[in-house]
Amino acid sequence: MKKLNQQEKRMVVIGAVLIVAIPVFTYGTTGMGRWSKSRSDLAAARQKLAGLETDETRQAGLIALVPVFEDPQPEEKQKFLFRDKLHEQLKKAGINTEPLQFVPGKKTTVAGVAYKALRIKCRGKCKFEQMLDFLANLKENPYLIGVEELRIQCDAKEPAEKRKDKEVQIDLVVSTFVRDAPERPAGANLSKNADQNSR
Amino acid sequence: MSKGERTLHSVIAAAKDDGRFKAVEVRKQDNVVEVLWTKSLPAENQTWTAFAAECGFATGPDGREKAPKRHSPSVVGLDSTGVGFYRVTAPALEREEMAAIVRMQAESLLPLPSDQIEVAWRTMPSTNGNVDITIAAARREYLQKFAGSVRNFKPRSILLSCEGMAKAWQSFFSERERQALLVSVDAENTQVCLVQGGLVTHAAVLAMGMADLHDRGLKGGSIKAEGLGDGSLVSAESHRQAALEAPQREEPRLRPRDDATLHNAQLTERFAQDMRTILGSFGWDESSTWPILVLSDGSDAMKSIVEALNAAGMHAKVSVPEARNLKMPTGFLAQDIYQYRVPLGLSLIALEKSSGSLDLFERIVQDEEQEKVTTAWRSVALAGAVAVTMLIVLLVTAYFTDVASAKRWSELVARPDFEAARQRQAMLKTVARHRPDVLQLLVDINAGQNDGVSLDSFQFKKGQVVMVAGQAGNMEQMWKFQANLIALTSKGIDKVEIASQAADPKTKKVKFTIQFQYKSFSRKDSVL
Numbered sequence: 001m002k003k004l005n006q007q008e009k010r011m012v013v014i015g016a017v018l019i020v021a022i023p024v025f026t027y028g029t030t031g032m033g034r035w036s037k038s039r040s041d042l043a044a045a046r047q048k049l050a051g052l053e054t055d056e057t058r059q060a061g062l063i064a065l066v067p068v069f070e071d072p073q074p075e076e077k078q079k080f081l082f083r084d085k086l087h088e089q090l091k092k093a094g095i096n097t098e099p100l101q102f103v104p105g106k107k108t109t110v111a112g113v114a115y116k117a118l119r120i121k122c123r124g125k126c127k128f129e130q131m132l133d134f135l136a137n138l139k140e141n142p143y144l145i146g147v148e149e150l151r152i153q154c155d156a157k158e159p160a161e162k163r164k165d166k167e168v169q170i171d172l173v174v175s176t177f178v179r180d181a182p183e184r185p186a187g188a189n190l191s192k193n194a195d196q197n198s199r
Numbered sequence: 200m201s202k203g204e205r206t207l208h209s210v211i212a213a214a215k216d217d218g219r220f221k222a223v224e225v226r227k228q229d230n231v232v233e234v235l236w237t238k239s240l241p242a243e244n245q246t247w248t249a250f251a252a253e254c255g256f257a258t259g260p261d262g263r264e265k266a267p268k269r270h271s272p273s274v275v276g277l278d279s280t281g282v283g284f285y286r287v288t289a290p291a292l293e294r295e296e297m298a299a300i301v302r303m304q305a306e307s308l309l310p311l312p313s314d315q316i317e318v319a320w321r322t323m324p325s326t327n328g329n330v331d332i333t334i335a336a337a338r339r340e341y342l343q344k345f346a347g348s349v350r351n352f353k354p355r356s357i358l359l360s361c362e363g364m365a366k367a368w369q370s371f372f373s374e375r376e377r378q379a380l381l382v383s384v385d386a387e388n389t390q391v392c393l394v395q396g397g398l399v400t401h402a403a404v405l406a407m408g409m410a411d412l413h414d415r416g417l418k419g420g421s422i423k424a425e426g427l428g429d430g431s432l433v434s435a436e437s438h439r440q441a442a443l444e445a446p447q448r449e450e451p452r453l454r455p456r457d458d459a460t461l462h463n464a465q466l467t468e469r470f471a472q473d474m475r476t477i478l479g480s481f482g483w484d485e486s487s488t489w490p491i492l493v494l495s496d497g498s499d500a501m502k503s504i505v506e507a508l509n510a511a512g513m514h515a516k517v518s519v520p521e522a523r524n525l526k527m528p529t530g531f532l533a534q535d536i537y538q539y540r541v542p543l544g545l546s547l548i549a550l551e552k553s554s555g556s557l558d559l560f561e562r563i564v565q566d567e568e569q570e571k572v573t574t575a576w577r578s579v580a581l582a583g584a585v586a587v588t589m590l591i592v593l594l595v596t597a598y599f600t601d602v603a604s605a606k607r608w609s610e611l612v613a614r615p616d617f618e619a620a621r622q623r624q625a626m627l628k629t630v631a632r633h634r635p636d637v638l639q640l641l642v643d644i645n646a647g648q649n650d651g652v653s654l655d656s657f658q659f660k661k662g663q664v665v666m667v668a669g670q671a672g673n674m675e676q677m678w679k680f681q682a683n684l685i686a687l688t689s690k691g692i693d694k695v696e697i698a699s700q701a702a703d704p705k706t707k708k709v710k711f712t713i714q715f716q717y718k719s720f721s722r723k724d725s726v727l
Contacts, residue, residue: 035598038605045608052621053628065631071623105727111625117727135638146634148727149660160653160670173660175633175727177626 051111070142072115075178079118082143082176086120089141093134095170097124105175114180119148125167128152138174149173209235211254212546213352214276214360217385218242220250223539224271225546232370232547233526237539251351274549275349276360276541277559279390281341283309284402285334286482288325297322301332309336317342319557323400333400335359335557342563357560358548360541361402364494365394367544371525371536374492374518380478382493382515383540384504386410391474393481393489398555401481405473409500412466470504471511478513491515496537633727635659635720643690647683651676655710662726664714666698671709674700681713691718 105117151171213222224235322330387408393401495501508515520536651672671677
């Protein structure tokens with residue numbers, strides 16, 4: 001068999017390189033794209049997982065602060081659930097209050113879900129110990145977000161040693177989350193208003 | 200083995216001669232040759248490696264120097280018993296053409312295939328525009344083995360021992376002639392060299408040495424030429440044949456030399472006949488005789504040999520060492536010049552950079568260098584291939600790991616229960632962030648030693664500072680209360696300030712209001 005000369009050998013080598021290079025470039029770029037997508041998917045999944053608390057100490061701290069919690073319901077349901085439970089806790093603590101008042105709050109988003117804060121304002125009189133009992137049990141309210149405002153007022157004219165059995169004036173505002181209903185399309189509102197007007 | 204053209208001032212030369220390894224270090228300064236040291240080791244049960252270590256060329260088992268040490272360059276002598284010499288006449292031509300002629304002549308003369316033989320040659324002017332070509336030939340395998348055995352010396356060149364001997368004769372012995380036949384009688388054999396103009400133009404080894412002549416002569420036995428076995432005289436041709444076909448024969452046993460004279464007339468006559476045969480093969484004839492010089496340390500045994508040759512009509516003379524041009528170390532005698540004649544001559548050749556030496560190792564060195572380069576390239580290529588393979592494996596592993604992980608993790612986070620758990624935990628975190636522990640705050644405010652202080656009101660409102668109003672018996676009690684609050688930094692109470700203070704004229708007490716920030720709840724953005 002005739003031996004190849006240098007030029008022919010070079011041609012064979014270049015041909016072999018091209019035979020290898022063409023599939024590498026063709027499928028390599030596809031593979032690179034797939035790899036890149038996998039990496040971005042992985043990064044996104046990791047980011048989601050990172051949001052999940054796995055540290056036991058932190059979880060314990062979280063549970064201590066929020067021992068019970070019910071997922072927020074739509075406003076028409078949640079506000080009564082919250083009010084009733086709060087009223088029950090006030091009664092249990094022996095605190096007499098004036099009628100509870102709802103006060104609307106701000107909108108907020110938690111993990112991509114929209115909520116709206118709803119506050120309840122109450123005013124009343126009770127002994128200081130009753131107030132402390134109420135505050136100690138308040139976190140057992142599964143609809144409570146937190147105390148927004150608390151004002152405790154003694155009778156400043158009474159000497160300190162005579163205040164023990166006297167009542168204090170309290171002003172309390174507590175909050176809950178209600179699930180924020182998606183906004184209806186503008187057309188739907190208009191048609192509803194039109195219906196009402198026609199009636 | 201040649202490492203560039205560098206002027207040498209000192210050199211270590213080693214050779215195996217007369218049954219011993221011998222080495223000298225020689226320094227040349229201002230045309231004065233000085234012997235720095237000599238070393239000698241019996242060849243029996245010893246190797247070149249051991250002798251190299253003895254001379255300071257210590258190496259590890261892998262052949263690398265244990266601790267790089269500065270020492271002079273070295274040359275090594277190849278025993279001429281494994282080398283055949285030929286002499287041909289050819290027209291004076293260019294070197295390339297001459298090389299072609301030599302190659303053709305060698306192929307026709309040599310008893311082995313040309314690829315198994317290494318050839319070195321040089322020319323000497325002759326008559327009628329012709330040149331005499333001296334060809335030295337040896338088996339390639341023998342040379343490779345020898346080069347391997349002396350590798351520890353890291354020799355700059357490997358020369359023929361007979362050339363070293365001729366050079367030593369020219370420099371350090373008496374009876375210097377332009378053309379002479381040198382005879383060097385060793386224990387086991389006799390080296391015969393035709394030296395013309397300081398160069399060896401023909402050489403042969405007679406397998407009969409001082410020990411054979413002495414021992415067998417005393418016993419009255421016959422002398423047998425080594426390698427032939429028929430008791431006949433050694434001819435130059437038969438020597439060449441024996442040298443090329445069996446170059447690695449058993450080393451001659453070292454026998455003690457003494458100065459006993461030769462008593463057996465038949466023995467000396469046979470020795471003389473052997474010599475005459477060799478001389479005939481060199482082109483010697485009775486009409487134009489060359490001086491025959493027997494190198495000697497001045498012993499009686501050598502004189503007896505010379506007398507025997509003279510009696511056979513060969514006009515031999517003794518050539519003894521002369522230390523005129525040589526500076527010798529203490530204890531180094533003129534007789535030692537004879538003992539170390541071969542390494543001394545080799546060192547002079549190396550120091551003078553004689554270009555006409557017969558270099559049988561040229562191709563072997565080139566091949567070794569080529570092999571080294573090839574090996575280096577092979578190593579680099581192999582390392583590169585391994586690196587590329589590892590890179591590919593790494594990429595493939597990373598790719599499949601990422602794809603598999605992405606698939607597994609994406610499936611995990613896409614599960615409804617995971618999403619619900621995530622939502623719930625996010626909600627709990629949000630609630631915790633917005634839930635102040637007011638009860639704990641009240642406990643903390645009242646925890647300190649607040650003698651004489653009674654609180655009238657407490658006001659907490661997200662987005663505002665916490666306000667505490669009260670009465671104190673005096674200013675110090677109020678300040679103490681403030682200080683206790685300041686100490687509650689770890690509880691989230693910060694920036695404690697007295698907002699107002701006034702003395703009540705009726706009760707004589709100090710009414711005050713203190714404000715402070717509580718965790719992040721005093722910030723505006725904490726309001727829901």
